[in-house]
Amino acid sequence: MVERLVVWLYDTPIGVLRPPDERGTFGLEWLPDARQRWGDNSVILSTSLPIGDRFDKQPRRVRNFFENLLPEGPARAAMAKMIRVSETNTFELLAAFGRDCAGAVSLLLENETLKGDGDGGYRVLSTDDLRDELARIDVVPLGADLDGDFRPSLAGFQRKLLVGRTDDGEWSKPYGNAPSTWILKPDGNIPSAVNEFACLNFARMCGITVPAAELIHIDGVPTLAIHRYDRNGRDRVHQEDGLQATGFPSRMKYESDKGPSLRQLSVIVNEFGNPDDVDELLRRAILHLVLGNADAHSKNISLLHPSSDVGIKIGPIYDIASTVSMKPIDEFGNAREFTTQLGQFIDGVKDVNDVTRDDLVAEGISWGVGRGSAEAIIDGFLDTAREAANADDSGLREVLTQRVQRISVGRKGDLKG
Ligand SMILES: Nc1ncnc2c1ncn2[C@@H]1O[C@H](COP(=O)(O)OP(=O)(O)OP(=O)(O)O)[C@@H](O)[C@H]1O
Ligand SMILES: [Mg+2]
Numbered sequence: 001m002v003e004r005l006v007v008w009l010y011d012t013p014i015g016v017l018r019p020p021d022e023r024g025t026f027g028l029e030w031l032p033d034a035r036q037r038w039g040d041n042s043v044i045l046s047t048s049l050p051i052g053d054r055f056d057k058q059p060r061r062v063r064n065f066f067e068n069l070l071p072e073g074p075a076r077a078a079m080a081k082m083i084r085v086s087e088t089n090t091f092e093l094l095a096a097f098g099r100d101c102a103g104a105v106s107l108l109l110e111n112e113t114l115k116g117d118g119d120g121g122y123r124v125l126s127t128d129d130l131r132d133e134l135a136r137i138d139v140v141p142l143g144a145d146l147d148g149d150f151r152p153s154l155a156g157f158q159r160k161l162l163v164g165r166t167d168d169g170e171w172s173k174p175y176g177n178a179p180s181t182w183i184l185k186p187d188g189n190i191p192s193a194v195n196e197f198a199c200l201n202f203a204r205m206c207g208i209t210v211p212a213a214e215l216i217h218i219d220g221v222p223t224l225a226i227h228r229y230d231r232n233g234r235d236r237v238h239q240e241d242g243l244q245a246t247g248f249p250s251r252m253k254y255e256s257d258k259g260p261s262l263r264q265l266s267v268i269v270n271e272f273g274n275p276d277d278v279d280e281l282l283r284r285a286i287l288h289l290v291l292g293n294a295d296a297h298s299k300n301i302s303l304l305h306p307s308s309d310v311g312i313k314i315g316p317i318y319d320i321a322s323t324v325s326m327k328p329i330d331e332f333g334n335a336r337e338f339t340t341q342l343g344q345f346i347d348g349v350k351d352v353n354d355v356t357r358d359d360l361v362a363e364g365i366s367w368g369v370g371r372g373s374a375e376a377i378i379d380g381f382l383d384t385a386r387e388a389a390n391a392d393d394s395g396l397r398e399v400l401t402q403r404v405q406r407i408s409v410g411r412k413g414d415l416k417g
Contacts, residue, residue, distance in 0.1 A: 001019075001092070002019070002091070002092065002095040002109065003018070003019065004016050004017070004018060004110055005017040005018075005091075005094060005095055005098070005107045005108065005109065006107070006108050006109070006110060006112075007028070007045075007105065007106075007107060008105070008106040008107070008108055008114045009034070009044065009045055009104055009105055009238065010104050010114075010236065010238070010307060011114050011115050012033050012034065012037050013031050013033055013034075014030065014031055014033060014034035014037075014045065014051070015028050015029060015030050015031055015034060016028070016029045016031065017062070017066065017091075017094070017107065019091040020063065020090075020091060023059075024063065025059040025060070025062070025063070026062040026063040026066065026091070027062070028049070028055070028062045030051055030052055034051050035051060035052060038051055038309050039051065040052035041053075042309050043272055043305075043309065043312075044238070044305060044307075044309040045065075045105070045238075045240075045305075046065050046240050046244050046245060047240070047245045047246075047268050047271075047272045047303070047312070048061050048064070048065060048244060048245060048246060048247035049061060049062065049065055049247075058247065060247075060249070061247045063090065063249070064243070064244070064247055064248060064249045064250070065240075065244050065247070066090070066094055066098075066107075067090045067094075067249060067250050068155060068241060068243050068244045068249075068250045068299070069094065069098060069101045069102060069105065069107075069153050069154075069155065070090065070093055070094065070097070070153050070155065070250070071141060071142070071153065071154060071155060071156055071157070072155065072156065072157050072250060073157045074138065074141075074157075074159075075141035075142070075156075075157075075159065075160075076093070078138060078139055078140070078141050079093055079096070079097055079141055079144070079153075080093060081139075082096075082139075082140065082144070082146065083096045083146075093153075094107050094153070095107065095109070096146065096151060097142075097144060097151050097152060097153040098151065098153055099151035099152070099177075100150070100151060100152040100153070100162065100174065100179055100180055101152075101153050101154070102154060102155065102230060102239060102240075102241070102302075103230050103236065103237070103238040103239040103240060103305070104230070104236035104237060104238035104307075105238070106177075106236075114177055119176045119177045120149075120174065120175055120176025120177035120178035121174075121175060121176065121178050122164040122166070122172035122173065122174050122175070122178055123148075123172055123173050123175065124166060124170050124171075124172045125163065125170070125171045125172055125173055129173075130161075130171055130218050130219075131218060131219040133161055133173075134161065134186055134218050134219060134221065135219075137159045137160075137161060137186070138159065141159070141160070142154060142160055142161065142162045143161040143162055143163065143173060145173065145175070148173070148175050149175045149176050150173060150174055150175050152174075152180055154183070155241065155250070155299055156299070156319070158185055158188070158190075158192070159185070159186060159188050160183055160184060160185050161183075161184040161186075162174075162180035162182075162183060162184075163180055163181070163182050163183075163184060164178060164179075164180060164181050164182070165181055165182050171184075178234060179228075179231050179234065179235075179236050180228065180231075181227065181228050181231045182225055182226065182227055182228060183225070183226050183228060184216075184218070184223050184224070184225050185223060185224040185225075185226070186218060186221045186222070186223040187221055187222045187223065189328060189329060189330070189331065190326065190328040191222065191326075191327075191328075192224075192321055192326065193215060193222040193223050193224040194215065194222055194394075195321045195322055195325060195326060195396075196224050196319070196320065196321050197213060197214075197215040197224055197394075198322075198392075198394035198395070198396050199291050199293070199320040199321055199322055199396075200213050200226075200317070200320065201394065202291065202388055202389075202392060202394070202396065202400065203287055203291075203317050203320060205384075205387075205388035205391065205392075206283075206287060206290075206381065206384050206385050206388050207283075207384060208283065208284065208287060208316075208317050209315075209316040209317065210316055210317055211226050211227045211228070211229045211316045211318065212226070212227040213225065213226045213227065226318065229304075229315060229316045229318075230302075230304075230315070237304065238304070238305040238306075238307065239302045239303060239304050239305065239315050240302060240303055240305065241298070241299045241300075241301065241302045241303075242260060242265050242297075242298035242299060242300075242301045242302070242303075243259065243260065243298050243299050245265070245268050245303050246260040246264055246265065246268060246298065248260055248298070250299070252298075253297040253298050253299045253343070254297050254298075254343050254344075255297075255298075255342070255343065255344045255345050256341060256350070259297065259298050259344075260298045260344075261344060261345065262281065262285060262344045262345075262346070262363065262367070263363075263366050263367055265281060265298065265301065265344075266278050266281055266367035266368070267367075268303070269281060269303075269312075269314065270367075270368065272303075272312045273303065273311070273312040273313060273314070274311060274312075274313060277313060277314045278367055278368070278369060279369065279373070279377050280314050281314065281367070282360070282363075282364045282367075282369065282374065282377050282378070283377060283381050284296075284301065284314075284317065285344075285346060285360065285363065286360060286377075286378060286381045286382065286385070286407070287317075287320075287381070287385070288320070288342075288352075289346070289352060289355050289360075289403065289407055290382075290385045290389075290400060290403050290404055290407065291320060291321070291322045291396075291400070291403075292322045292323060292324030292325060292352055292353075292399060292403055293320055293321055293322060293323055293324075293352070294323045294324070294338065294339055294340050294341060294342055294343065294352040295319070295321060295323050295338075295343055296320070296342070296343045296344060297343030297344060298343070298344060300318065300319045300320075300343070301314065301315075301317075302314075302315040302318075303315060322396055322399060322400075323338040323339075323340075323352075324338065324340065324352065324353070324399065325396060325399050326338050340352045340353055342355075346359045346360060346363045347359040347360075347362040347363040347366065353406075355407065356406075356407065356409055356410050357378055357379075357382075357407055357408060357409065357410045357411055358410050360374070360378050360407070361374045361375055361378060364377065364378070379411060382404055382407060382408050382411075385400070385404050386401070386404045386408075388400075389401045389404055
């Protein structure tokens, strides 16, 4: 049993995390280094956990932030099995797997340090190694290697391998302090790699910032390889997801679970970030509707924190799919339909197929965007999306074109509805 975990941010030990008490409350004690480097009330770690805060009013916030670093569902269960604890044992999971996390957070044991570049590196993976990693992914999620000192954690429900990459483009396994720099997402029950890759390309065509991504095959399995924008060479870049930023627990990522709304995210962006990013939030919301992506929930958007703690920004887009175009098959081989219920609602409208331009305008206005600006952002984005849809050669063209057309209904001038 681990009694204390040291929370590192970049190369600074900022706090000591303690296991939950009898009420399930995690302890977090700030260390002098954090106060010295960033000062009290700095939101460098999270907008929900200002440095120096004692969390008396919302004791759950500490647990919520750190639990959000762990995977969900089968990956979390498999990781718990690997270390023989219950999958509800968040603290032990963080102790075992929290060394390489999203952003620049690392959770280390007391005798460990993040200082010193010499501690860690990458071992090249041969094609056979990669195939073996993939074959074991359900029992050893993320390519973790506890004996080999690769202790990664990354949120999400889908299967993933976390890897490094040599200058020659070969995949590698990190160890020690070396961070994973790419995420490999192989197709499983839900064939999503081709779809996700196409959606990322479409987003780029629409002017949204997208991480470098490739569609590769590992042992014949279509796999999305996506570069980690929270890495810069061997440096970690800090980010937190929408649930962490708003202080919600991981089980509340969908608004239908009473998780954060887009308006709540806009409040965080307005308060701590660049107000121009509120416009970006609106463009993202339109993009999801054009794609027919009902799975845009609050963990599928992240905020980048510069190390100076000035100028928090919405990070590049990730985990996007045209869920309305997906044809998942269940374990019995039966075709299933994806839900069309939105991860985050638009002006109270819950179905990805029901949202209109007027709903988008009303949503933007509720965040403080003026009507004229909201209309200009929406119409401008729909124009760009229409062109991008015309140029699409991924097989999504028809869906995208029809969806742009449908959302545009209500626009004054060229379209009537
Ligand atoms: N390119 C990236 N760079 C940095 N971090 C990323 C990137 N892509 C994803 N992440 C982080 O990893 C987490 C999991 O990734 P992703 O959302 O793609 O997985 P998923 O399992 O498909 O998620 P879900 O459970 O939403 O289906 C994200 O919530 C985000 O924190
Ligand atoms: Mg996700």
